[in-house]
Amino acid sequence: MSSEIxxxxxxxxxxxxxxxxxxxxxxxxxxxxxxxxxxFWSLQHAQLYTEPERLAEAGYLSERREEGGRRRxxxxxxxxGREALREWLAKPTAELTELRDLALLKVFFGADxxxxxxxQLPAHEAKLAEYEExxxxxxxxxxxxxxxxxxxxxxxxxxxxxxxxxxxxxRGEADSD
Amino acid sequence: MSSEIxxxxxxxxxxxxxxxxxxxxxxxxxxxxxxxxxxFWSLQHAQLYTEPERLAEAGYLSERREEGGRRRxxxxxxxxGREALREWLAKPTAELTELRDLALLKVFFGADxxxxxxxQLPAHEAKLAEYEExxxxxxxxxxxxxxxxxxxxxxxxxxxxxxxxxxxxxRGEADSD
DNA sequence: CCTATCATGTAATCCGTTACATGATTAT
DNA sequence: ATAATCATGTAACGGATTACATGATAGG
Numbered sequence: 001m002s003s004e005i006x007x008x009x010x011x012x013x014x015x016x017x018x019x020x021x022x023x024x025x026x027x028x029x030x031x032x033x034x035x036x037x038x039x040f041w042s043l044q045h046a047q048l049y050t051e052p053e054r055l056a057e058a059g060y061l062s063e064r065r066e067e068g069g070r071r072r073x074x075x076x077x078x079x080x081g082r083e084a085l086r087e088w089l090a091k092p093t094a095e096l097t098e099l100r101d102l103a104l105l106k107v108f109f110g111a112d113x114x115x116x117x118x119x120q121l122p123a124h125e126a127k128l129a130e131y132e133e134x135x136x137x138x139x140x141x142x143x144x145x146x147x148x149x150x151x152x153x154x155x156x157x158x159x160x161x162x163x164x165x166x167x168x169x170x171r172g173e174a175d176s177d
Numbered sequence: 178m179s180s181e182i183x184x185x186x187x188x189x190x191x192x193x194x195x196x197x198x199x200x201x202x203x204x205x206x207x208x209x210x211x212x213x214x215x216x217f218w219s220l221q222h223a224q225l226y227t228e229p230e231r232l233a234e235a236g237y238l239s240e241r242r243e244e245g246g247r248r249r250x251x252x253x254x255x256x257x258g259r260e261a262l263r264e265w266l267a268k269p270t271a272e273l274t275e276l277r278d279l280a281l282l283k284v285f286f287g288a289d290x291x292x293x294x295x296x297q298l299p300a301h302e303a304k305l306a307e308y309e310e311x312x313x314x315x316x317x318x319x320x321x322x323x324x325x326x327x328x329x330x331x332x333x334x335x336x337x338x339x340x341x342x343x344x345x346x347x348r349g350e351a352d353s354d
Numbered sequence: 355c356c357t358a359t360c361a362t363g364t365a366a367t368c369c370g371t372t373a374c375a376t377g378a379t380t381a382t
Numbered sequence: 383a384t385a386a387t388c389a390t391g392t393a394a395c396g397g398a399t400t401a402c403a404t405g406a407t408a409g410g
Contacts, residue, residue: 041275102274119270
């Protein structure tokens with residue numbers, strides 16, 4: 001334990017999910033990501049194996065290994081891990097995310113705007129529909145969605161609407177700014 | 178030359194910039210990035226040294242080395258590079274960018290929404306102001322901005338407005354979706 | 355039973371970041 | 383002249399992606 005490591009967003013995702021779950025295997029984490037934050041911050045499943053290992057070595061997680069069969073590793077957050085997560089959450093960030101949108105990058109370099117809009121619009125519309133479905137199901141269910149996920153979902157929805165407006169506005173418009 | 182490499186967005190940025198510039202050194206590229214697409218897709222300057230080298234090895238760029246003094250490397254796009262760029266630009270992408278917003282991630286895991294809004298709002302407002310300044314200056318100048326950069330700038334402005342709306346909407350609002 | 359798909363995990367690679375380092379230029 | 387800053391470049395490291403690999407489960 002206790003080699004010094006740098007904690008990345010991935011680290012905090014693992015910590016945050018484990019804090020909520022109590023104990024989980026990498027595969028459990030994968031499932032959790034898939035149905036929750038994976039929509040706006042996805043991870044390679046391999047990272048959900050290597051990252052907990054890293055965190056455990058550094059003392060942020062404890063590991064319990066199954067004896068028989070697959071010898072699955074079950075992780076849970078230690079006091080140190082809980083503290084790190086708490087500190088991270090308590091520090092509001094002024095950092096801004098870059099767009100890093102591939103379609104926009106191509107347009108920047110001269111790709112055909114109409115063609116790009118034609119490809120992007122349906123994709124964004126599908127994503128929006130998916131989000132709205134999620135929200136609807138959530139509303140119908142227990143009404144138990146915590147604030148964080150609910151707000152994130154809202155951001156996703158508003159973001160998609162923004163993109164749809166953006167690409168719609170460009171389509172067919174020869175020129176303007 | 179001609180080892181097989183994978184072309185990443187970074188590769189295409191280098192190709193695109195060099196295609197526009199004709200010939201440039203890594204430092205020139207750095208300057209170009211800083212004043213243009215760096216706003217929505219920034220790069221570490223070290224990549225502007227390693228990436229051209231990679232591309233040159235694979236035959237996408239040619240390199241001319243200064244004899245005296247600093248022995249700067251000047252790169253330019255080869256036919257192969259031009260072709261790769263052309264193909265990439267011609268293929269509209271349906272890929273969607275994830276938000277990957279750090280502030281949102283923290284909120285997802287339970288960070289205080291008001292505090293986060295208080296940190297994010299001024300940052301987004303500053304960025305928006307910067308973009309609008311850019312647009313204004315551009316309008317006053319030659320009127321020569323090409324379509325791609327102009328559209329990207331528009332995306333940046335609309336994006337920032339969206340975020341400002343989002344965080345404003347959350348501030349002070351106890352609960353809703 | 356066989357095979358296709360899903361569950362689960364490990365290994366290798368590589369891109370991107372960080373750190374370091376030195377030459378040029380400007381300011382005091 | 384000397385310090386400070388900018389210009390320019392290289393090296394090392396590490397996290398993220400990709401590729402590979404095997405155990406379980408279900409369908410035909």
